[in-house]
Amino acid sequence: MSRKENSTGVKPRVTARKREEKRRRADNRIRRTRNRLGAALIALMQEKPFDQLTVQEVLDRAVVGRSTFYVHYRDKDDLFLSEVEEALEMWTTALSRRGEKSHRVAPVAEFFTHVAEARKLYRAFVDSGRIHAFFDLAEGYFARGIEQRLRQSNRVSSELTPELGARSRGLAGSLLSLLKWWIDRGAKESPQSMDEMFHRMVWKGVQ
Secondary structure, X not given: OOOOOOOOOOOOOOOHHHHHHXXXXXXXXXHHHHHHHHHHHHHHHOOOOHHHOOHHHHHHHHOOOHHHHHHHOOOHHHHHHHHHHHHHHXXXXXXXXXXXXXXXXXOHHHHHHHHHHOHHHHHXXXXXXXXXXXXXXXXXHHXXXXXXXXXXXXXXXXXXXXXXXXXXXXXXXXXXXXXXXXXXXXXXXXXXXXXXXHHHHHHHHHO
């Protein structure tokens, strides 16, 4: 009798727990592969112009096979947008995910600090012409994150509730304009002071 069969000669069913463990292992493998590809692309973008990069260079840096790459992405542009969206999702939901009780609607200090530390990557976005795609995506993501925080706040009048979507979009645009202004001037002010400035603008406008 096969070791996979019990005394009745019937093969035991795979338990739900085992199926979940198998799915989790597969998900972890996918996540690791995508992380390697994303990290490889970001590193290469800081070494040479995006338009000169090839998928093969990304594969060589990430040590990932070509067939595996095309399971996840159409091309290097698809990989780029995926990486940007994943990062923006993380930043724009950070306050709500960690349950911050402050009246901040966006993690401006942390985000500005990150951009300043990744100045070379920011310049690579500019030089490659991808900065516009970044800002377009960022405005939508930050607008959703800001709106969620405003709806959770007890400082917003119920009369303004129907306008929160539009106001959040405007605030997201202001945040990104402030980021560009700050970077273009050499990031002279501290990220914390920029956070305070932005939130003064937010609450003065909303209240």
